[in-house]
Amino acid sequence: MDVLSDVITVMRAGRPRSARIAWHAPWAQQFAPVPGSAGFQIVLQGPCWLIASDTGPVPLAAGDIVFRPHGRGHTLADSPTTSPTAPACDPNDPGLARYVSDVGDAAATVTLCGAYQLDPVHRHPLLDDLPELVHLPAHLGRHPELRATVDLLAGELERPRLGTDAIIPALLDTLLLHILRSWLDHKPAPGTVTTGWAAALNDPATAAALRAIHSDLARPWTVATLAAEAGLSRAPFARRFTTLLGKPPLTYLTWWRMTTAARLLHESDTTLSGIAVRVGYTSEFAFATAFKRQYGTAPGRYRRAGR
Template sequence: MDVFSDVIATVRAGRAKFTRSRLSGRWGYAFGPYPGAGFHVVLEGNCWLIPPSGSPIALGAGDVVFLPHGAVHGMSDSPDRTIAELPLAPESGPPDHEPAPGQAQLLCGAYRLDRGQAHPFLRTLPEVVHLPARLGDHSALRSAVDLLGADLIEARPGAAAAVPALMDLLLVYLLRAWLEEEASHHGPRGGWCVALTDPVIATALQHIHRAPEHPWTVQELAAEAGMSKTAFARRFTSLVGQSPMAYLTWWRLSSGARMLRDSQAPLSAIARNVGYTSEFAFSNAFKREFGTAPGKFRRQQRDSTDAVASIR
């Protein structure tokens, strides 16, 4: 798995929640705050995004909006509304309106994020990522939007299985497109946009992600990247925002958290798999990062999953 795929994996905690709505006439709803990342796809028609700050954003058919921090925002037929005056969208999503000329059709949804597990790349994204349908040549993103629209609008057989998979693809293509737009319009400004494509730092990140159990040192990572220890450490910290060892620790503990959530492996095995010599050392480091012991974290995750399953 490449580093960017690992970034995506930190967003996808369980299946995404989504609703489709047809809206017409005078309408508007507030969304968030959400403990994760929210998104909207305009399947047809036009509407406005009322962002947490700044001016309203006009949206048209094919536009995609991603809110990586789950910020409060509004969706409306008009830009003359404020978030405060909009009713909160119900859990089941905005209700369908009677078909009418000029209606908008939206796909609204969110990915849950486990506290502390969001990749640092996601934390650097702006509050609102807007990718208009007319912007650039993002054929894969457009195809994902078109396929989603076809399955949702026509309610084709197998849509219940296809739509969640298409939404995962939408997320991948959306973040890829944002990275491409940042690189083409703003150049190498630094940070994660560069780190994920920089040959030196990307090599080091790949080693960390592929083998977190290895007893990496800054010297060894620098050698793998073909740089001196000092120059490598300086460049890594500048782009990633953490020192190599701090990022290694974060990745080990985040990987351990996913194993606790997604597997029944014993704590001792998880500790070894993420580079800790003992269950005790892993437990102490995990509690410092997540504020709770690994066993309690696993029980909380299981209870959360059971609660969602019972609602369904």
């Protein structure tokens, strides 16, 4: 798998939720903080404001997308001066669907809101690099795949049909991937010194090494073989990788192997020896030692505790 697909597969937990809501002025809706989740708001019709203590008021227009990756609370309102009157609501709450109302009124503001449940144990550092608010303003011709996904999701929520219960979670996963792609595709200004996952995945050498790790985790990687994938000599590659991602190549490799192993222990019936081979260990003993070092418990006990 590629890096971003791997990250989403490991971090995600449970089923994502979404609702299509029509608001009629004056209105202000609080969305409660939900630790261990990431939420989004998409404006389908009309203007509104997003108000949060960590960002300040943000004006939104039809087509705008905002992503809150760290589960912080916020308010949507017709104006920054409108006081919230509705009770705080959790975007994971299935009861949120009760807010859906007739959208025939052209004066209404219509939004899509939703949330993803994330596994705090397997939280990938890519998510930690995201700002409190990712705002993707509507611009003609920008992010066409993202816009197409929004249209499909809005249609399914407005007109549920046979298969909708299966389609909506798949569209929400697709939406999350396109939001992250759009953020990662943002190129810093020339001469700007940046670090973190956006910089690493936009750096050809580091991105090549990450692709190699994620596409063939079982290979007996060394700094030298990863440097060869990156097209650099050993020392410059190690410095570059460590500078951008904050940890040396083999430290990241071991962490990702153990993260992948933990997911396999909980989600599959693969034997311990089979998992050891899949994540690059030649013996079950070596794998168990590395796993216990990271998780503080033996792989077998970890599997039993998760079931």
